Amino acid sequence: MPISGTTGRRTTALAVAAAAALFGTMALPATAEAHGRGHDKPKYEDLQLLAINDLHGNLEPPAGSSGTINEIDATTGKPVATPAGGVEYLATALRQAREGHRNSITVAAGDLVGASPLMSGLFHDEPTIEALNKIGLDVTSVGNHEFDEGSAELKRMQNGGCHPVDGCYEEGREFDGADFPYLAANVTSEKTGRPILKPYWVKNVHGVKVGFIGVTLEGTPNIVTAAGVQGLKFGNEVATINKYTAELKRQGVNSVVALIHEGGLPASNIYNYDCGAGGSGISGPIVDIAKRLDPAVGAIVTGHTHTAYACMIPDPNGVPRSVTSAASFGRLYTEIDLKLDKRTGSIVRPSVTAANHVVRRDVAKAPDMTALIDHYRALAAPIANRPVGWISADINGRGSSALEKPLGDVIADAQLAGLSAADKGGAQVAFMNPGGIRADLVYKSTGSEGDGVVTYGEAFAVQPFTNMMQVKTLTGAQLVQLLQQQVSGSNDAAPKILQPSANLAYTLDLNKAGAARVLVDSIRLNGAPVDPNAKYRVAANEFLAGGGDGFPAFAAGTDKLVGASDLDLFNSYLTGHSSAGTPLAAPATTRIKVIGVGQDNG
Template identity: 50%
Template sequence: MSQAGAAPGTAAATQQAQQALQTQQAAATQAAQAAQAQAEQTGQAAQAQADQSKKPKPTHTQIQLLAINDFHGNLEPATGSGGKINDIPAGGAAYLATHLKQLRAEAKAKGQDSVTVAAGDLIGASPLLSAAFHDEPTVEALSGMGLEAASVGNHEFDEGWKELLRMQTGGCLPDGDGQNNQNSCPDPKHPFKGAKYKYLSANVFLESTHKTLFAPYTIKTFKDGKKVGFIGMTLENTPNIVTAAGVKGLSFKDEVETANALVPELKKQGVKSIVVLLHEGGFPADPKAYNSCPGISGPIVDINAGLDPEIDAIVSGHTHQAYNCSLPDKAGKPRLITSASSFGRLITEVRLSIDNATGDVDRVNTLANNQIVTQDVVPDRQTTKLIDKYKKLVAPIESKVIGHLTTPSVVRTNDDSLESPLGNLIADAQLADPSVVSGGKKPVVAFMNPGGIRADLASNNGEVTFGKAFTVQPFNNFLVSMDMTGTQLKALLEQQFSGVNGPEAAKFKVLQVAGITYTWNPAAAAGSKIVAGSIKIGGQPLVDGTSYRIVTNNFLSDGGDGFPAFTTATNKVFGGLDIDAFASYLTAHDPYTPVATDRISIGS
């Protein structure tokens, strides 16, 4: 019984043992297969690594550099020729932002790093949309576009260097919530935070500390440790073309000496690739040849010739010209020189080719291309939203009708004597402004610098708005009355054709006038061009020893544009803003008809 009862149990045990053995064999087989697969993968990886090691390593690293200059707060596309490149509509911050994004995306797809820089005058002399808010909208927009570094330009000092510091660091002005048609931080929920990009000012020094106003340079480190140094400078002549109050306490140094002195400092930090962001430029013989530099002349040529050969490229500006070429440095090697016109109409794309063996720029393989900021792309949504916000905020100021014209416009186009209808209108407005009357003594002569007249005065079916007037005079200069003798006035008039305004200048700076008439002789030598006895004030001959009350803007009053005679005047009294005088005159002479250009004449 016991044997018969034991048989089933023994069979079950045997079956379990066989199953366990099969399971062990299957596991062993799987382990062996896994080990073989791992060995094959390891072998393949080793072979791939071996194959990779046989491939030659890249000899160069490509870095994309995107550059703009002289944006001047043109958030919306500029009008007229200022809104085109060779008849192609161009510019506008929303389109600029889109093009920058597209170019960066193209570089990223190629495995290239990218950096965006600028060469000055991003703000100042701006349209009302930006200027009404102290250019805070422009700084906001450029920060949102990914700008990383910018040299200061002369117009960055239009409202003074302390205001420029605010542009960098942020904060709001106590400007009375719209006083003088300006309003800092108009949206209390969003205070101005300052620029996300770095301003650079290598040749601008605080006289009190002998330190630069902003950092002289910035170093950008890219993948594989590649370093590029960016030196930022404005033109040494900045004090002569901005108001003295705006740069009081600052000194401006020579561009070449400044940059060359920084080269050893950058090299000590392992920087072998150096780019200068310079707010100074040149003039190509053919302004339409925006991707070459035919017959280029001007300060950029001499600056390039003097810069250390260790400097690899110059991104320039100031002249509002477009060019792109290589000029020989003083060692005879080609060096890239570029400029992207103005108003955000062009982007310079530079492909910096860095030799991996030396860490320095291979100039032969470094190429640049000035690309038009066309308006056939989808405008950037965030930038568009920003612009729309400020357009609503500025509308009450901009749309106010201040007068009418009997002609479609008043033009700044000069006649042969270099007098213009719009120049006469502005000078008349200055002469009539009551804010400069001192002790009951009214000015009898007014002077306006032609470079300060930024556009024709246009109308909308005869209506002149504050916005249109502001486009003509966007600097918010103050009017200043002063006493000058007949002798001083003679010297002043000769300075239109001598000194920095002499024959070697691009063109004479003939002041627009009211209350005075005279004749000048183009054939006479510099310093003797005013025809003797031709000067009359109020219809009466000028008397050397007589004192005359005159009025001008504070820029000229400080000797700007090469007119030091103004600095010798006495009893100066500051009045209101030039734009307010202009607007008031148009209102008081509504409708306005342009007057003849008969105050300045040419003779012998």
Template identity: 50%
Template structure:
């Protein structure tokens, strides 16, 4: 906790130990114009407060490249074209958006003229990070977020990538004795790590069998006597999408029930203005865009598309029922997880509009929200809340503190990052065929199948299965971050493809269980958004809709009663991504890291060329 020069002070509280109440300071006379407690009309002296927010940063300290640094600006209808095309941030000068040096500058510029400003985030600030941060257990990202003056953040699912104890270290500081570079990681290269200056909140994550949260449940920000309470939560399904061992002994509770239970806790401390920082989100559908011919077209939504102004959230978006169920006392929701930009109003249970925002991902956007705080009702005037998503363009001065931090860690990581481990003859991408198979997925699955570390006392695996969400970026032929020749693949490039440091796991599954896993790709929790597992050479199957067709191994039908040795990563082996059948596997054996298998396979098969996508066929 600290006091800032803008008279903003912070108090964080948990679900078990309540925070100390802070007296409200009333300022100046004013005539009442509405009944106390009315959220829609000012009742007395007011103060204008700015709320800057972002989400899903994922350790992107350097400017993200390719699709990760791209957003849709607008649309155009070329002469003679039947359909519009996206106009993206690639057309900017310089092209692309994002990079913490630019984010810090944009936030500083946005604060100008706003003496009372808070900066908050909605989780996944760390985890699945590029090597520059991941090689140091994401300590560089925490330092960078401290430098851009983040005040409060919810945790997301990726904050649990290295386990909840490591998340607590991110918040509190301290070093890991990791062998000074074991697994190409190195904690505290300078000897110390102070942890987060901001409050990391986890209101709905408790130790199993208790009501004790692993981190504070809420934070109270005091701006010259105007108190705003922030409740921070991750999605309750987090155990389904993280490695099981990292969250063992924890309980993830319902988001609505958790937040609503904290409303009276905050009110008892004189806090009526409440904002939820939620790591769960929505997905905008197609946007209606009118071309120069005045005809409507359905197009990809722009970064600044707003609900009710040509864009709407998909009605199946998980954030919608959460927002509809949150107590009317909650004034705003800052969301994340889906990596989508949106500014929407969703009715609360009292029928009043409530702002719900999300700022895409990777530091490409931030949301600028202005609101009025009524000192007599001690609450936010709901109708005053105005939000706008703003681009983190690269045409501003780079923040010198962030630039220095990046330079420091680039020097430290250079010997690991710049090592050329193989070559590719063309781009190897995540672009799927009609069945969901990708060239990069094939490469990774083949690398896992070939890894000798997973054999142990058992037979060598004959099938590899890889989750598509674990493949984070493409291998690009022309990339040359360290001056390497075109086609050369550095360790950094390989790590950025698979940044989780997952372990490979071999296990026994019957043919019937393997077929069950394939069906789970599009059923159960994956019904709304199917997850097509990437498979190794020799394994193939067909499907139509949600019906599984022929499944073969080396051209022979899979036999339901036969036991097959399968290799996957520990995330899937723990039932992650909605594949619970893995939990019934036998003879589970842990091998080495997935990134080591990937790097070794590239070295042994260079130059690697993309193979035909004929393993997964949608009929």
């Protein structure tokens, strides 16, 4: 029955008061009481946010599984892999999305550069910064990969200037740096205690100030080389954002958006997954972070996990709040639409909607992006197009969901082959970290090289860090500890399974817990059990050998010998173990026998 008269108005007023108590500083939707008698009706300003994350310098359309997005076919109702990505299409998509919007801000959540394909990586990611300037990026947080070459190089990305070693790449042309601010609220100098870059950025949207706070994951030092984070401290994400949210509010900035380079693991890999009621369909670090951030933060843009979601996760008051991620490599962008209350300066939280959109390749290419790509392609061509090997079919790395990846095995074999000689380190076994495999080797030609030909540029996309290799001495007991640390310690909840060379085999039982998941009695090196008292020479890249990714057993190794780069060994192996007549085939992934529900590959 409709409510009328004074009783109805009183009930409405009580409901508004109760909602105000629940939502805190958030502005409420317009109601008869909130409007008063008409003369004080609040005015709202619409704001569109367009968000990307984890571009990783992918200017050209990514190849293989890195260049597709899963969506539901409207006819069959089944998932299909749709080609997506490439800055020529991303620029078009973002520009079209802005049309008709009085207020639009383009944001990002880190890892825009680093681990990049050759076109960007060869030039220390200057091409990607130039592309983002042209696309109209307004602000981004830093990610862990922004520290791959250290904080000085990150500041060069921000401020411009020629590379300190390689110099300027074209005579008379100096790199100008980013037109947008990099935000690093939780990255401070050990000497000064102050953030190394701006902690936040404020945009005045027709009278309403909107603040953006940018952080990277607190665990960045665990996944970046020690040299990359030397002299830096990485603070807690929640404490940092809440601190600067309070600071912004003291300055009269009541609309806050968090840009966080940390993410979640959604239950579905469909690009527009909504995570279910209350965010029940997503796990991972971002869930706890989102639930503890100040309710004044109106929206949370995330990254790092390369997954796609548009969730509503409750804030500390239990009120749903938008938390989004746009996968990686420029294959998606997120559109977040919201209203700003011009009376309070706050984001009207119930107004916030978010959706991911596929960067499809059936639209017109942006001419300025095409010109930029053509320019750097010509500069890189003499190196990028050189054949280094041949394959008989796809060899998946990044695109493999298995714990043991075919391309991971190839990389480990390449490292052992290149470092086994006595004068190269005398390596007896080699390991590759799965996160360092950045692409697949794809059989189908992406240029004029021909099917099955692996070019230097394609190999570079797989191993873009150019980490120097190390060989260390570990005892047999330490070697066992190394394998156990894949599934224990900091890797207990999210195992990091090392990719072993062909001469090592063991069983991993996922039905067990912690270190017990590695069945010690099953470990065989060259067919023999590992002697806990013997000494073994173990090869790995400098990141892994330094204890990165949660492997302190590596850091404890002795008698370090520094060898060639991982990329050089990979290229040498491809050249030496394949030809046009006898291409390299994907190895059988039988080195690790995995048992457990739905995981048995033995």
